[in-house]
Amino acid sequence: MFDIEKIETIYSRMGNRITQTRQALQRPLTISEKILYSHLGHNINPMDFERGRSYVDFCIDRVAMQDATAQMALLQFMQAGRDRVAVPTTVHCDHLIQARLGADNDLQKAKESNQEVYDFLESVSNKYSIGFWKPGAGIIHQVILENYAFPGGMMIGTDSHTVNAGGLGVIAIGVGGADAVDVMAGMPWELLFPKLIGVKLIGEMNGWTSAKDVILKVAGILTAKGGTGAILEYFGPGAESLSCTGKGTICNMGAEIGATTSIFAYDESMVEYLHATGRAEVADLADKIADNLRSDAEVYDNPEKFYDQIIEINLSELEPYLNGPFTPDLATPISQMAAEAKENGWPTKVEVGLIGSCTNSSYEDIARSASIAEQAVNKKLHVKSEFTITPGSEQVRFTVDRDGYLDAFSKMGGVVLANACGPCIGQWARHSTDPGKKNTIVTSFNRNFAKRNDGNPNTHAFVGSPEIVTALAIAGELTFNPITDSLKNSEGEQVTLDPPSGDRLPKNGFEVKDMGYQAPSSDGSSVEVTINPDSKRLQFLTPFGPWDGENITGIKLLIKAKGKCTTDHISMAGPWLKFRGHLDKISDNMLTGAVNYFNDKTNLVKNQISGEHGSVPEVQRAYKAQGIQTIVVGDENYGEGSSREHAAMEPRHLGVRVVLVKSFARIHETNLKKQGMLALIFSDKSDYDKIQEDDAFDFLDLVDFSPKKPLTLRIIHSDASSNDIQCEHSYNEIQIDWFKHGSALNKIALENN
Numbered sequence: 001m002f003d004i005e006k007i008e009t010i011y012s013r014m015g016n017r018i019t020q021t022r023q024a025l026q027r028p029l030t031i032s033e034k035i036l037y038s039h040l041g042h043n044i045n046p047m048d049f050e051r052g053r054s055y056v057d058f059c060i061d062r063v064a065m066q067d068a069t070a071q072m073a074l075l076q077f078m079q080a081g082r083d084r085v086a087v088p089t090t091v092h093c094d095h096l097i098q099a100r101l102g103a104d105n106d107l108q109k110a111k112e113s114n115q116e117v118y119d120f121l122e123s124v125s126n127k128y129s130i131g132f133w134k135p136g137a138g139i140i141h142q143v144i145l146e147n148y149a150f151p152g153g154m155m156i157g158t159d160s161h162t163v164n165a166g167g168l169g170v171i172a173i174g175v176g177g178a179d180a181v182d183v184m185a186g187m188p189w190e191l192l193f194p195k196l197i198g199v200k201l202i203g204e205m206n207g208w209t210s211a212k213d214v215i216l217k218v219a220g221i222l223t224a225k226g227g228t229g230a231i232l233e234y235f236g237p238g239a240e241s242l243s244c245t246g247k248g249t250i251c252n253m254g255a256e257i258g259a260t261t262s263i264f265a266y267d268e269s270m271v272e273y274l275h276a277t278g279r280a281e282v283a284d285l286a287d288k289i290a291d292n293l294r295s296d297a298e299v300y301d302n303p304e305k306f307y308d309q310i311i312e313i314n315l316s317e318l319e320p321y322l323n324g325p326f327t328p329d330l331a332t333p334i335s336q337m338a339a340e341a342k343e344n345g346w347p348t349k350v351e352v353g354l355i356g357s358c359t360n361s362s363y364e365d366i367a368r369s370a371s372i373a374e375q376a377v378n379k380k381l382h383v384k385s386e387f388t389i390t391p392g393s394e395q396v397r398f399t400v401d402r403d404g405y406l407d408a409f410s411k412m413g414g415v416v417l418a419n420a421c422g423p424c425i426g427q428w429a430r431h432s433t434d435p436g437k438k439n440t441i442v443t444s445f446n447r448n449f450a451k452r453n454d455g456n457p458n459t460h461a462f463v464g465s466p467e468i469v470t471a472l473a474i475a476g477e478l479t480f481n482p483i484t485d486s487l488k489n490s491e492g493e494q495v496t497l498d499p500p501s502g503d504r505l506p507k508n509g510f511e512v513k514d515m516g517y518q519a520p521s522s523d524g525s526s527v528e529v530t531i532n533p534d535s536k537r538l539q540f541l542t543p544f545g546p547w548d549g550e551n552i553t554g555i556k557l558l559i560k561a562k563g564k565c566t567t568d569h570i571s572m573a574g575p576w577l578k579f580r581g582h583l584d585k586i587s588d589n590m591l592t593g594a595v596n597y598f599n600d601k602t603n604l605v606k607n608q609i610s611g612e613h614g615s616v617p618e619v620q621r622a623y624k625a626q627g628i629q630t631i632v633v634g635d636e637n638y639g640e641g642s643s644r645e646h647a648a649m650e651p652r653h654l655g656v657r658v659v660l661v662k663s664f665a666r667i668h669e670t671n672l673k674k675q676g677m678l679a680l681i682f683s684d685k686s687d688y689d690k691i692q693e694d695d696a697f698d699f700l701d702l703v704d705f706s707p708k709k710p711l712t713l714r715i716i717h718s719d720a721s722s723n724d725i726q727c728e729h730s731y732n733e734i735q736i737d738w739f740k741h742g743s744a745l746n747k748i749a750l751e752n753n
């Protein structure tokens, strides 16, 4: 049992905090508000924070990291000068396992090819009191739901689907590695106070409909951006009729509509799930404060008074959906798929059906899908598509194997993959005879952007419930509607598939031999973390140097970026992901996606010393070799997109000192500050037009750097003429201190030593 004492402490103070908040706000509270306000940062009094505008500090209960994002986060944390993490933290080895032949084989191969990364993560975890979930233990979000999530908790994770834990009543938010480092180092965590969208579920599901269809429908209503900056709160009799893991599925895919997170209030399904996963003690504690773990009655009575937007869905009328291709919000009810596919020219032959992933791999999902698989065998149907099953955790895998469900899948020709992300994140060595051909796959995963699953832009991926995916894999046709259509079996008879059935939780309890968990050493001081100096995947970080207290002068322009410049343009993903733990290597992708204002080309900028043009990293490295600091100039909303700390670390590592833009995406601006960079904004946006390709820059008053005081930058053109411009900034005293010390981590390390 994890965290029981911590949960007791959190619950013991929750009541008072909620009462104080109700008094301060003079109104009833929703469940999200109760959790948020009871996790306010130290010394912050409850007040009516403006939703969607106020930034507020919170104290976080737990951090989770997956193996791909954990590498850089832990390398940074090691610089914080702490001997253990400040809050309970876990690392999960799930993203680096490639699906090829099947669980055992693939797991073995992954252990060999990722050994140095796994060894590193294991030893850092051991040293700093971090729980380590070995490769094969399961997918981060399922493991969290089964072991750590608790109603009323607040956690962050370095993965967008951390939101899955909302199914067990947690405010769980996906973040970048820099945020995880802050929390592990003992700093508060800042969040834009979210808007609230209420989703009222009435009626009850039946037949082929499942929890997945709720979120597929919501995605269709709100679209891929409709949840941005908001928490979705599900309530109503329909919400209470869903299983806890079904709730998790709905919350999980809230990431696909950009939601900050999604949540269900504490109810009987959570009690059942906590008992089934060996946490009756947590349920007993939660029962005692159940009113604090649900919205106030007035909210349920008059939701329109408390939410910014309300959606109502009648589960009794909900049809199964298939969403896609290429976007998760293109929602098509299964009854209309034949017409839509024809009209849009989507390939209708289903080549592969894939079930599982962190989204849909519960006992209930597997049991219901297996009931369809069994029918394929019993009704003598020839299964037309390839079929794979990805269990979400070793605990689920072991139990569904014990209960005969994996056998049912293998009889229909299914292949069980490792308990890992695999095809969901593109870790799939798909056997394809003609990758150039348009083709269709159906999955129970969450994301279906082009190339997401197999790297092939011609693959049309449709997302549905695992039950529907199983039925479509049997039929081999995207247009098959199991509610109305029949299939011809091997004896020439027309047969229909009965609706799925299966238990929510195992009648004989969960069982597992080895969960794959490794507890950290109680005293990690003697644990040594080593990295091979020749490693191409990992590199210890060296602290960035402090500011010398002088005006920085002689700065050269590296690039004036034109138009959109997201964190993906600054630090591309794809093949570079394997270098996430090696700052110098991954820096070779720095700004390679940004468009150079002076030639409209990407990755081609002028080296002012040689007069030649070269790639951005090449030119920057040439400046660095000569000790010349540089500036990057950008357009509006610079650094939007995923919160990737590499996009701030790479420029700092290569010697860029200033990023001057028309406007910043807030998270990237903060990330730059944390790395000790100067993140500045044109006071007059038209000054952007004054920047020429051969310009140099001097600060005139950096020595007086202080909050709310603009800085003056002199632009010196190649003809010796110059312009002095004003640059705004949003640094507070603490952030200026980060700049002075070279980075936030340098400052924290100083405080910890």
Ligand code: SF4
Binding pocket: 094, 139, 140, 141, 159, 161, 357, 358, 359, 420, 421, 424, 425, 445, 446, 447
């Ligand atoms: S299974 Fe897919 S969505 Fe879930 S954590 Fe892994 S990659 Fe992300």
